[in-house]
Structure formats: C-alpha cells, structure tokens
Amino acid sequence: MIPLFDVQNGFAGTTKGEITVTRRENCLRQMDKCQIEKSLVRIVPDKLELDIVYSNLKLYENCAHTDRLVPCPIMVPNTANDIGTEEHQVEQALENGAGAACLRFATDHWLPEEWVDKKLLDLLNHYQLPAFIQSTNLPLEKFAELAARFPDLAFIYANAGYRDQRLFIPLLKNFKNIYLSLGTRYTVHGGIEQLVTLxxxxxxxxxxxxxxxxxxxxxxxxxxxxxxxxxxxxIGAGNLNNLIKRIRS
Amino acid sequence: MNALLQKAREGNPLGIDMIDIHGHIGRYAFAIPTLNVKSIVDSMNKLGIQKTICSHMHCMGQNAENGNEEVYKAIQAYPGRIEGYISIYPFSREHVEIVVKKWLKAGFVGIKLHNANGLPYTHPHLEPAYKIANQRYLPILFHTWGDEKEFEEIEEISSSYQNLSILMAHSGACKKEKYAEFALKHQNVYLDVTFSSAPAGLLEYFTERIGAQRIVWGSDVYFLNQAQQLGKVVGCNLSQQEKSLILYNNARQLLDRIQR
Known part of the structure; x- marks a missing residue:
C-alpha cells in the first residue's frame, strides 16, 4: 500500500454559516480511516482566522504531542509592526516543527512584491521552509513570478483546479521549485499520468x-x-518528506 | 477499515457492481489529456465499473449531431460497456423528433440536455423529445447548477411527463437543500452527485433527506476523473447496501424500465 503524507489537510476552523468546528480528533480519525500516515495541517476553513498570531498558537497546540500532524502556520511580513517580526515568526515555526509556511496574500492584505515581502521570503529561503499558497490567494501568473524570484525555495500550489492542465505542464517544467498539490479540485482524466510523463x-x-x-x-x-x-x-509521501528534510533548523 | 475501503486504498477493482450514469466523450475548451474512448474503458476495468452512459461534449451546442455520431461509434466499439445519451440542439420540432427517433433505434438509452446554449429546457422545440421519452420511460439527464429557473423548468417537465426518469446532474454542487426538497416533491427525480469537488457529508445528507433509492452516481468522465469521482461514494459514511443502491441498483432500475 502506498504511504500517504497529506499536504492539504487541517482542522479547528469554520466558515460563514457553519456552526460545526472540525476538531483535531476528527482529522486524526479521517486519517486513520484512509490510512494517511501524516499530514501538513493548517487551521481550516480559514475564512474566519483573522488573528494569525492566535491562529498559529492554536495550530501549534493542536500539533504538539504527535508527529502525525505537521504544522503549516500563517506568515505575514511585519511591515506595519502589528505582529511579531519575521525572524520571530520563522523561529517559532521551526521550534514547533513546521513543515511549511502558509502565505495568504489576498486574505492578509499583502503582495508578493520585493518591496513588501523581501525580509520574510529571504528568511524562508535561508531556512528552506517551503511556502504553501492556495490558488484562491494568488493568481497563477503571480505565483510563477514569485517562484522565479526565489528559485531555491520550494513553493507549494494548493487547491489546483481541473481546468488548468494546459498551464500546469509549462509551469512545472519551467519552475522546478514549484510543487503541485493534487487535492480537492484536481480531477483530470489522465491528468496525473500526463504530468508524470511530461x-x-x-x-x-x-x-x-x-x-x-x-x-x-x-x-x-x-x-x-x-x-x-x-x-x-x-507523490503519495516521498516528495513532501524530502522537502521537509531540507528544512534547516 | 471495511473491505470496500481497503480495496480502494490498495487500488484494486472494487468487486461490486457499478454503473456510471454520467460520462462524456469529445474535446472541450480546457485540456483533457486522454481523448479516446479506450481510456474510459481502461479506467472502468481498473475500477470494476460495468457500464458508462455517455453523451458527447457537443451536447452543449449546435454540433450535437456530430457528437451523437461519435457516441454511436463508441457504443459500437465497446458494446455493453459504453451506452449513449442522445444530445439535442433544438433547431426545430421536426429536427428534434427525427434525431430522437433515429438514435433510439440505434440503441441509445436516454437523452442528455444542457442549457449552456442559453435555451430553456421548456423550449417548445424540445416537446417531441419529452413526448417520445415519456412514452418509452427514458431517463433524461439535465445539466443543472442550482439555478432557480432550472428548477422551475424541470418541475414543469416532471409534472407533464411523469414516466420520465429525471436525472439532476451536479446535485449539491450548490444549494443542496433545494435539490433535496425538489427530489422529495417529485418522485421521478433522481439526484446525480457528479461534480468536481467531493464535499464531505453530501451523500450522507441526501441519503438522510430522500433515501438512497433516488441517488445515482456519475463521474462526468472524461470531463473529470472517474476514480476521483468514485472516491466520494466509496469513502462516505453510508452502509454497503446504500452505496450499492447509489452505484448500481438505482441506475440498473432506470435502464430496466425503458420500453423499447
């Protein structure tokens, strides 16, 4: 059986109109049901996660005491001095065993531009902490531009859609530091086969x-x-394990 | 882990009967890597699916007849494994009648209607199709996306032609409550749970509201991936008996009631 390390998983969040909050235990139960060994986890749904400092603390607490849940905290450039410094955010993430940093440009009101993100992205690059970005938070062309600026840093593109196969092939060919999550909406007939072949x-x-x-x-x-x-x-686990092994403490 | 889930997790044929009631062949605007019917049959063999009922992607527009020709070739190439829905572009009442009669004679088992052409399902040119389908107890697969107008139009058709089996494609892609209410109100309506995402709990919700007897499984292959679409049924929290109704028995009954 193929081992699975899930790059797109989470709990403890909610969304508009939903009363139920998925608990960490539900997440682990679902992982058991499907024999998923480990997961990179975020607080999801994250629409109402607007205080990232509290959100990350909640995430770290939930991931403590098990190596099956690897935290993927949200990070933001501290350009307005309203949250901890970039150094603090990254150090805290590494201390808590983070496997990637979640960047939510649109949600957290910042841009993938050198004059905004240089300090944070330089740090991620230095520590080789992969950047996790959802398609809903950054258009693909901006995502590619960002990956081009940091060719040694891994960028994970999550929530990839089934209509973008025509773009994904040149994207992955041209940017070897981009990783595509085949979760949720990537439902392409012969899609994985074509990506692996090409x-x-x-x-x-x-x-x-x-x-x-x-x-x-x-x-x-x-x-x-x-x-x-x-x-x-x-695809199941090896690539994500390799990315996490590269993180410098 | 139950036996079905274990087989699925290991990538083995599932060993249960399955009919995919929503398939397509043909090219589309976005890239589909494998545009041949053999790839559908290969996928069916790997998963253990007996039959896929297909229409052509041209069901959305004026090239519907070309699409029917292609589906017919697929049926011929894989008898019993690929079945066909007739696609219709309502140029005129006469055209619709000729098309439906022609392809039913050739062995097609139902009709697929799509409203991407901007025409209502109640367009008068479609009347001959509904009349013939009603006489023969055919299934009609309607593309839907939770639009109020769609419900109103299909309600009119459902009430006027009560022998039809009405399949609501993409049920629950949005407004799941509305789909459930609609199915409760119309006993000849079946919910087809095809769509790209696999929302956790959707099948459980529909089963609780309307019972598993009027839920059918379709994959939208090769618009979408058949294995991925099957996962939402295999993994959901329903009994094996309920999963069998959704994956096979309900579709089998729809096909068995057709009068040739």
Missing amino acids: VGPQQLLFGSGLPSSEPMSAIMQLVYSEIDEESKRL
Missing part, C-alpha cells in the same frame, strides 16, 4: 482537501492512476 513525479504532492472534502477522492485518483509504483510513492 514533467516527472518529483513536483507532485498528494493532498486530501480535508476536512471539507472526502479524502478517498484524491486517494483513489492517485492509487488508480496508470503510473509506476515508485512515482505513486513519491
């Missing part, structure tokens, strides 16, 4: 879309794909 399996990551999505959808798309076993293992 680009290789190294830049693809398994993502379940939990808690809003049924995880077996992304799992079945991967395990039934017509690619070799080694590629499935890389």
Whole structure:
C-alpha cells in the first residue's frame, strides 16, 4: 500500500454559516480511516482566522504531542509592526516543527512584491521552509513570478483546479521549485499520468482537501492512476518528506 | 477499515457492481489529456465499473449531431460497456423528433440536455423529445447548477411527463437543500452527485433527506476523473447496501424500465 503524507489537510476552523468546528480528533480519525500516515495541517476553513498570531498558537497546540500532524502556520511580513517580526515568526515555526509556511496574500492584505515581502521570503529561503499558497490567494501568473524570484525555495500550489492542465505542464517544467498539490479540485482524466510523463513525479504532492472534502477522492485518483509504483510513492509521501528534510533548523 | 475501503486504498477493482450514469466523450475548451474512448474503458476495468452512459461534449451546442455520431461509434466499439445519451440542439420540432427517433433505434438509452446554449429546457422545440421519452420511460439527464429557473423548468417537465426518469446532474454542487426538497416533491427525480469537488457529508445528507433509492452516481468522465469521482461514494459514511443502491441498483432500475 502506498504511504500517504497529506499536504492539504487541517482542522479547528469554520466558515460563514457553519456552526460545526472540525476538531483535531476528527482529522486524526479521517486519517486513520484512509490510512494517511501524516499530514501538513493548517487551521481550516480559514475564512474566519483573522488573528494569525492566535491562529498559529492554536495550530501549534493542536500539533504538539504527535508527529502525525505537521504544522503549516500563517506568515505575514511585519511591515506595519502589528505582529511579531519575521525572524520571530520563522523561529517559532521551526521550534514547533513546521513543515511549511502558509502565505495568504489576498486574505492578509499583502503582495508578493520585493518591496513588501523581501525580509520574510529571504528568511524562508535561508531556512528552506517551503511556502504553501492556495490558488484562491494568488493568481497563477503571480505565483510563477514569485517562484522565479526565489528559485531555491520550494513553493507549494494548493487547491489546483481541473481546468488548468494546459498551464500546469509549462509551469512545472519551467519552475522546478514549484510543487503541485493534487487535492480537492484536481480531477483530470489522465491528468496525473500526463504530468508524470511530461514533467516527472518529483513536483507532485498528494493532498486530501480535508476536512471539507472526502479524502478517498484524491486517494483513489492517485492509487488508480496508470503510473509506476515508485512515482505513486513519491507523490503519495516521498516528495513532501524530502522537502521537509531540507528544512534547516 | 471495511473491505470496500481497503480495496480502494490498495487500488484494486472494487468487486461490486457499478454503473456510471454520467460520462462524456469529445474535446472541450480546457485540456483533457486522454481523448479516446479506450481510456474510459481502461479506467472502468481498473475500477470494476460495468457500464458508462455517455453523451458527447457537443451536447452543449449546435454540433450535437456530430457528437451523437461519435457516441454511436463508441457504443459500437465497446458494446455493453459504453451506452449513449442522445444530445439535442433544438433547431426545430421536426429536427428534434427525427434525431430522437433515429438514435433510439440505434440503441441509445436516454437523452442528455444542457442549457449552456442559453435555451430553456421548456423550449417548445424540445416537446417531441419529452413526448417520445415519456412514452418509452427514458431517463433524461439535465445539466443543472442550482439555478432557480432550472428548477422551475424541470418541475414543469416532471409534472407533464411523469414516466420520465429525471436525472439532476451536479446535485449539491450548490444549494443542496433545494435539490433535496425538489427530489422529495417529485418522485421521478433522481439526484446525480457528479461534480468536481467531493464535499464531505453530501451523500450522507441526501441519503438522510430522500433515501438512497433516488441517488445515482456519475463521474462526468472524461470531463473529470472517474476514480476521483468514485472516491466520494466509496469513502462516505453510508452502509454497503446504500452505496450499492447509489452505484448500481438505482441506475440498473432506470435502464430496466425503458420500453423499447
């Protein structure tokens, strides 16, 4: 059975009109149900996570005492001195075993421009802490521009849609530091097969879309794909494990 | 982990009967990497799906007849595995009648209607299609996306042609409550849960509201990925019996009631 390390998972958030908050225990139960060994987790849904300092503390607390949940805290440039310094944010993340930094440009009102993000991105680059970005927070062309500025830093593109295969192939070919999460909305007939054939399996990551999505959808798309076993293992867990091994403490 | 989930997790054929009631062949505006019918059948074999009922992507526009020709070739190439929905562009009442009769004679098992053409489902040119379909107890797969107008139009059709099996494509993509209410009100309405995402809890919600007997599974292959779409049923928190109704029995009944 292919081991799974889920890059797109989370809990403890809620969204407009929803009363229920998914608990950490639900997340672990779903992981058990589908035999997902580990997950990179955020507070999700994150629409109402507007105090990132509190949100990150909540995340770290929930991830403590288990190595199955790897935190992916939100980070923001401290250009207005309203949150901790960039150094503090990154140090705190590393102390808590973070596997990536979640950058929410649109939600947190900042831009991927050198005059805004240089200090934060330089630090992520220095520590090789991957940047996790959702498609809803940054248009693909801006995402590519950002990846071009930091060719040694890994950028994870999450919530990839099924209509963008025509873009994903040149994106992954041209930017070897971009990683695509095959979770939630990536439902392409022959899509994984084509990406593996034309680009290789190294830049693809398994993502379940939990808690809003049924995880077996992304799992079945991967395990039934017509690619070799080694590629499935890389996509399932190997690539994300390799990214996390590169993080400098 | 139950047996079905275990097989799915390992990538083995699921070993249960399945009919995919919502498939497509043909090119679309965004890139679909594998544009051949064999790739659908390969996917079906890998998962253990008996049958996929397909229309052509041209169901959305004026090239519908070309689409029907292509679907017919697919049926011929894979008899019993690929079945066909007739696509219709309502040029005129006469045209619609000729098209429906022609393809039913050729073995198509239902009709697919799409409103991407901007025409209402109650367009008078479509009347012959509904009449013939009603006489023969055919399924009609309507593209829907929670639009009020769609519900109003389909309500009119459902009430006028009560022998039809009305399949509401993409049920729950939005307004899940509305879809459930609509199905409760119209006993010949079936909810097809095809759409790109796999919202946790949607199938459980529909089953609780209307029962598993009127939920059907479709994948939208090769618009979408068949295995990914199957995952939402395999993984959901329903009994094996309920999953079998959704994946096979309900669709089988719809096909069995057709009068040729």
